[in-house]
Amino acid sequence: MAYSDDHIALAAEYALGTLDADERAQVETMMSVDKDFTVMVHAWEHKLAVLNQMVGSVEPRPELWDRIRTAVGHSEPQAPLMLPEPPAPLVAASVEELAAVVDNANVIRLTANARRWRTVASFTSAIAAVLVAMIGVGLVLPDVLPDRMRPRPRTQIVEAKALPAPAPSAQYVAVLQKEGGSPAFILTVDGATRSFTVRKVGASAEPGKSFELWLISDKLPRPRSLGVIGGSDFTSRPVLASYDSDMVKAATYAVTVEQAGGSPDGSPHSAPVFSGMLIEAVPPASAPAR
Structure with missing residues (x-):
């Protein structure tokens, strides 16, 4: 109601x-x-x-209760207030007064x-x-x-949005072999990161010897070592990132036989036994398909 x-x-x-x-x-x-x-x-x-x-809550102090009791004990009841009876004229009050x-x-x-x-x-x-x-x-x-x-803690569920897949970069491949011989190593280079991977195909190092990979370019005064090729089937390194992209694509890649652990002075100590140049195997995403 x-x-x-x-x-x-x-x-x-x-x-x-x-x-x-x-x-x-x-x-x-x-x-x-x-x-x-x-x-x-x-x-x-x-x-x-x-x-x-x-x-x-606050507990009052003990002395407060004592003062209250004292005050109550000293208080005296007051006599009721007696009003005099109104005179007779007041009984007949006018309408305005009421x-x-x-x-x-x-x-x-x-x-x-x-x-x-x-x-x-x-x-x-x-x-x-x-x-x-x-x-x-x-x-x-x-x-x-x-x-x-x-x-209360609230849990907010956020829907994850799928990120677009990165565009594929160009891939380059070189077959390292003797002239007219079968492939010994396959070299692949990523065009964006310029990291490379060497896959061992048909070559095997002699005991106490190591295969070492070299970059040879007419823009460089001498061959540059790209490191020793490991004993496993695949060897990957990012060292090509420090070289110009055009140089990486146009260079010749060669493999020499060095002492165990590679060249001690940064220069090749034998003639190349395997060599090859890069070719574009996978074009970049922006390039039209051929």
């Missing part, structure tokens, strides 16, 4: 504990016969309970209502301030709050 502003204010002040004895008795009587009003009172109690959770009395009663009732709503508004503002403070504490220092008031 719909309740007036006075009923709502009574429920709020009952939850706050600011009513006098007569008003509390009135509210409790209404609660005993009106379930909806009881629900409204309990709703206010729930809203205002947060104030109790944020404020700790209207003035009624107006004063209305003013008193409106003043009480205004005081009541100011009290409710003040506590509502206090609740809002407490809630804002709790939200701030929950974000910065969640461990300070009780367990039931801490914000």
